[in-house]
Amino acid sequence: MSSFLYHVGRFSFRHKWWVLGAWIAALAAVFALIGALNPKFAQDFEMPGTDGGTAMEQMQDYFPAITEQQNEATTNIVIGAKDGLAGHSEEINALVTDLRALPEVTDPDKVANPVDVAQAMPQLAGSVLGDDGRVGLISLHQSIDRMDITVDDKDALVSVLDKHRGDGLQVEAMGGVMEGMETGGKSELIGFAIAFVIMIVAFGALIAAFIPLLTGIVGVGLTIGLLTLSAEFMSINQTATAIVMMLGIAVSIDYALFIVSRYRTERARGGDPADAAGRAVGTAGTAVVFAGLTVVIAVAALMVIGIPLITQMGMGAAVAVVVAVLGALTLIPALLGAFGRFAFSPRIPWIKHAAPGDDSETLGTRFGRSVVKRPIPFIAGSLIVLIVAAIPVSGMKLGMDMVTDDQVAAQELMAEGFGEGIGGELFVVMHTDDGTVDAAANSAVEGIKKLDGVVAPQSLTWTGNGTADPANPNIGADSAMIVVTPVSSPSSDATHELMEKIRGLASTTEAQGAELHVGGQTAIMSDLSAKLDSALIPYIAVVVGLAFLIMIGVFRSLWVPLIGTLGFVFSVLATFGITTWIFSDGALGLIEHTKPMLSFLPIFLVGVVFGLAMDYQVFLVTRMREEFIHGMNAKDAIVAGFKHGSRVVTSAAIIMISVFAAFMMAPDTTAKMMGFALAVAVFFDAFLIRMIVVPAVLALLGDRAWRLPKWLDKLVLDFDIEGSKVRDRGLHTEQQEVVEVG
Structure with missing residues (x-):
């Protein structure tokens, strides 16, 4: 494979304008088809094979009018006054007038003062007044499809509520337009901005930092375009694009970082730039292919859950990874060829980097040598942190409490007046x-x-x-x-x-x-939780099992895959534990409204983080094995792997931690929980498992870490992930010139 990828990289570098033109043409063709066909994303949420899903299908078939009404926004306006609502009729009437004036109100006359309704129709008093007349309910129905609710619809209602809240009258709302969310894009932009800054630090040059970013933009853009286009031919829910955007950004930048970093090293060794690009793709590109394969397995295995939306997420994410791999193998060398000798300029004068061929110690080298010299204290310290963080996992409860923070007050007031089950x-x-x-x-x-x-x-x-x-x-x-x-x-x-x-x-x-x-929504969420709970263990088994087999072939070792997968389990348990402690137990008082861990979060987290974890494993450990099979002893090979790979892995991990942590700035606890869990999982896995535990255990094992049993060695194909066959290709012609690029 390394020889094939060498030729791919060399061809892409030499024929850069053809390759760049092909990528541009692919983007143009996809978006031209989108413009011509105008595909629409599916608006429904299907739960086939569940009792709740069957009930909803029969409601659509036999009670279409009721189903249509449920698909439109109905907001419960909850009002309360400790001295009784009867004394606030004037304020409530003013509120009702403004509510009737909101856009798309279906029947304004039905938006009424609950005190007046109770007096006019005593038989309905119990449904509109509660807690001895201290809590009231106003139903606001708007002819806005629930899937089309925008943040503007929500803001319009919130401004009315804010206007009439006060003077002893509490005014809250839940459901309906309160479910309006801001459209995506902000967190992705923040992610790209953070990534650019970190890559500037990693490479010390603007253009080198820009190349992976451009690859990420093109890759994610093409993937989203393909996913949108596929909605013309099959049922695709727009929600599925969330994981595609998130994972697409992650792997595109990760893989591009690895190729550009290796090209920088190969360029410094001398020879023709096209040969350097070929060697970079033939060595680092082989690792990218197998890293991508493990990620594809992790996300495509989401199909075992049997929920269409999650299956769509998995398949879309798999496409994003494939596009990211193709971009790393072809688009990156083409861009390097296009920028030529300017690829690593202009230099940032205050960011110092050792030249790629410089043998002086780097921070990564010093840290790697410390881990190799004292492996047991490093292993013990890391595992203690992970085990302590995992302790609260015994109390972890899963649920689908999707009530946002700005609806909690309405939920509490509703429960006080009418019981907790109203709305469910x-x-x-x-x-x-x-x-x-x-x-x-x-x-x-x-x-x-x-x-x-x-x-x-x-x-x-x-x-x-x-x-x-x-x-x-x-x-x-x-x-x-x-x-x-x-x-x-x-x-x-x-x-x-x-x-x-x-x-x-x-x-x-x-x-x-x-x-x-x-x-109903309550039953659907309950069925969803049950299905996700039952699928978690089989999903993890499929993902870890297949990835374990692939890594045996990649590293020609049993120990490396075993350490990597066990380490992942430790980091995931620690993530679940500390997330439960903070968000469910309310530790440290950081979260005002605690809630159970979202039912889909464990599977979502395992799929995303396992893929990233295997990226870091492949990128760091591949270089260690490369140095080992070329003559270094086991411990020196680990240190060399740190020298060449730690900066890339550290940069990639910090980028992803920053992107995920950006979700914690959201006002809602659910978004904070997702961002926190993903950021912590990447931190635990990248810095404690991949950067400490894995190399420390490899140091203890020595040469044994890189050996397979003889019977297994005969069965496993040699994938040459280290690129041994192309490592020195193009360096033996006459008068090779060593070029300084760092």
Whole structure:
């Protein structure tokens, strides 16, 4: 492979304008097709194979009007006054007037003062007034699709709430337009800016720092374009682009850093620049290919979960990695050829770098030598930190509490007045293909009334889809819906237990000829959590197992893959532990509104961080093995690997930590949790596992670390990841000139 990649790098360097033109043409073609076809992302969230998913499908089929209404923004305006709302009628009427004036309000007359509603229709008093008249509910329905809610819609409502909040009247809101989020892009821009600064420090030159950044922009742009274009031919949810952007930036810059750094070293050795580019791609590029392969496995394996959205994320991320690898192998040498002798200029005078051929000690060399000399204290210190950080993982609870911080006050006021389950209703959907659903629906209602944890069970009734008598849709209905409000909060164990008990009634209704399913957002989130919980261990097993096999071939060693995968497990457990401690336990008082760890975060984190971890493993350890098989003893090879690889790995890790940490500046706890967990995971894995534990254990093992059992050595192909076959290619012609580039 190294010989093939050598020719790829050399060709791309020499025929730079053809290669650059091909990348530009690919971008232009993709975006021209997007403009012509105008593909649309899917707006629905599918959960096939779950009871909640089946319920939602049947709601769409048999109750389309209700489903359409649920797909539009309905915001619950919650108002409260300790001295009772009756004394604040004037302020509430003014609030109602401004709410009716908001855009797209469906039926302004239904936006009413809850005190007036309770007086005019006493039968509805319990649904609009609670806590002895101290809490009220105003329902605001706007004809805005929930998937089309913008931050402007939210800001318009918030400004109305702020205007009327005060003088003893509390005004809050939850759901509906309060779910509007800012469009992506800010964190990516911050990431690119931070990456540029760090690469300037890494290379000490502006153009060298700009080349990986340009590659990242082109790679991510092409990937997003391909993903958008594919939405024309298959169902793709726009949410899937999130992980694509995040991982695409990460690997594009990581791989480009590695190639440019190696080119700088090879250029300093002398010879033709095209040969130097070929050697850089033939050596570092081989490592990039196998690093990319492990990342593709990590993200493509998300398909085992069986959730379409996560499958789309995984496949999109896999495409991003493939594009990043192709960019590193072709676009990088083409750009190096285009910039020529200016690739490592202009120099930044206050950033000092040793020349690539300089044998003087660097910080990486000194640190590597310290680890090699005292491996046991370094291993013990790192593992103590990781184990202590992992202790809280025993109390980790997963959930889907997606209530943002700016809705918490409304949630608490709603619970105070109407119970915690308001807004988290369970939708029981029944259908029969044989006659009417009456008997089964009545049986289900009676069964639910007997269950604990249901708000106002005696008032439960069912609604049918009959068309014979518009005034009574229950007549002739073959489908029925029962709306059940739990006493407990949507994310609580009690609500989950209630949902399962209702599903347990299906055996009774089936005997009466009707199937029964439980849906709604609460049920969907519960099913999602259960499915993610059950998939986590198989997912980790698939990813780690396949990556372990690949790394046996890459490093021709059993110890290196074993140390790398076990180290990853330590870093992940430590990340889960400290995230639980901070965000769920509320340690140090850093988080005002604690919540369980998001159900999708563990799998999301494993997929992203495992890929990055294997990048760092390959980049750092490959150079160690390269020096070992070319004559250095095991310990000196480790130090040499630090000298040549530590700067790249450190730069790449700091870039990703900074990008992920940028999410912590968001006002919402959910975004903070994701940013914190990802940043901490990269820190633990890159700096404690890859930079300390792995080389320290390799130092203890000595030559044994690089040996395979004889029987296995015969079976494993020689991938030549170190590029031994091309290491000195192009350096033996006459009058080679050593060129200073650093």
